[in-house]
Amino acid sequence: MRRSRPAPDTPPEPAEPAEPVTEPIVRAEGLSKTHHGESTPVHAVRGVDLSVGRGEFVAVTGPSGAGKSTLLHLVGGLQRPDAGSLWIDGRRVDGYDEARWAVLRRRSIGVVFQFFNLISNLTVADNVELPALLAGTGPKAARAAREELLEELGLAGKERSMPGELSGGEQQRVALARALVNHPALLLADEPAGSLDSRGTREVLRLLSRFHQRGQTIVLVTHDARVASAADRVISFFDGRIADDAVLGAGPRRPRPGGVAGTLELKD
């Protein structure tokens, strides 16, 4: 976070006060991660600097193997960096051990995966309520939060279903409810539409956009440009580095005759 220089006649600001309004949700400096597999080491993330502000919807795109999922896993504490610093909501977290990460994720970070990762022998209702109960929410409040979210996500009536009885799109919506039940400051999504058909994809995107409009901060990883274009900012990730960082809807564009409809024009 950069601070504007104080005017000459104002007293200098105190060093590092808590500034919840301007502090980014995610700040990374020099984040690096190398995977040591059986073959040569893979430099998945190579010295990445990143800042995600409150309320931003950021998509990270790039070819498979570019390291974008590793980057997301580092931000969510699912993997540990080899080097670099990471702050979540103003707190330095790169030195956290597994237990502290677990607490941080429970309270502040919701995660959605490509393959939903629901607990297959728990009902839909229990899958959603469990993280609320683990975070110390009372059973009544957990139930109320679950009811509200399932209703919102178009899953009312599915409470008693088992995950395996639902379509992919429905399972991903349950996963979204589970990720959001503790009102996390940050929602991370790793290829959330990667195993859905186009109807399921549209549905999940519509819901992500709706939560974003209400202020939810989202960082999403995808190889699908249609998914990425739902975000306000798209980071192109290549070979472990940020190749481009673009705010959509800003900056000069080549005007197209007839607006976007021009791309639809059929030729004779």
Next chain:
Amino acid sequence: MRLPLLALLARGPAHGYELKQALEALLGAAYPQPNIGQIYVTLGRLEKAGLIEGEDVEQSNRPNKRTYRLTDAGVEAVEAWYEETTAEPRVRDEFFMKLALAPHSGTADPITLINKQRRQYLNTMRDLSKLAATEERDNRVAQLLIEGAMLHLQADLDWLERCQEELE
């Protein structure tokens, strides 16, 4: 515009304004609509070419309107249109030329070119997503048209990614 108008007339005779409305209803509000002038001009040419024939219909309080029907030659033209397969879309030639020539001209960096182009495509993709959201959901033809444009753009973006992988 010629063959779509002929294909619309295959359903039965119609006048210019009806054809315009039929196109609008079919392709949706998102599609750039031909103006009524273009339609009348095209109908005139089709009539001259013997593919349709017009007939003036008297109206009590308004000027006569001209309705058109397909001639036998017009029916054949529509059938031939459906018989032929359609040429595939082409790679964005102009961008490819820029990219291919960038190292030679020395005036542009290929990666910068790719990044700029990607931003443009992503913005267009975003606009198309919004368009799909505003277009009537049950107009399947219009939704498919938008989805087609998005899938083409997706392919262009995938190709940019390949270019970047190779050239970086």
